[in-house]
Amino acid sequence: MAGGNAIRGSRVGAGPMGEAERGESAPRTIISYWCSNGHETRPSFAQEPGLALPETWDCPRCGFPAGQDRENPPAPPKVEPYKTHLAYVKERRSDADGEAILQEALSTLRERGLIQ
Incomplete structure (x- = not known):
C-alpha cells in the first residue's frame, strides 16, 4: 500500500444525496418553446403563484428566439x-x-x- 491513505478516492461532499439531505424539490412545470427553425426547447419552471412565464426563450441549438406557439414562432432577428x-x-x-x-x-x- 502506498502511503497508507485511508480515505483515498474520496472527496468532500462525496456520497449519496437524496431528498432527505437537499429537502423537497419544488413542483415544476415544463413548457415547450419552438423557434423558426422548428427546434423544440422544454425548460422547466417552478410552480409558484404569480410567477409569470417568459413569452420567448432563446433556442439553445440556433440562438433564435422561440415562442410557445408552434405554428407561429417569433421571427429571427434582423442582422x-x-x-x-x-x-x-x-x-x-x-x-x-x-x-x-x-x-x-x-x-x-x-x-x-x-x-x-
Whole structure:
C-alpha cells in the first residue's frame, strides 16, 4: 500500500444525496418553446403563484428566439451589416450638403494660406 491513505478516492461532499439531505424539490412545470427553425426547447419552471412565464426563450441549438406557439414562432432577428463611419455620414448628409461643407472647409484653408 502506498502511503497508507485511508480515505483515498474520496472527496468532500462525496456520497449519496437524496431528498432527505437537499429537502423537497419544488413542483415544476415544463413548457415547450419552438423557434423558426422548428427546434423544440422544454425548460422547466417552478410552480409558484404569480410567477409569470417568459413569452420567448432563446433556442439553445440556433440562438433564435422561440415562442410557445408552434405554428407561429417569433421571427429571427434582423442582422444589420457592419457600417463604416462614412456610411453613417452619408445617411445623414446628401451629396449637395457634402459638397457645400467641403467648399467651406477649402475656403477656410485658403484664407489661412495653408493651401492654394
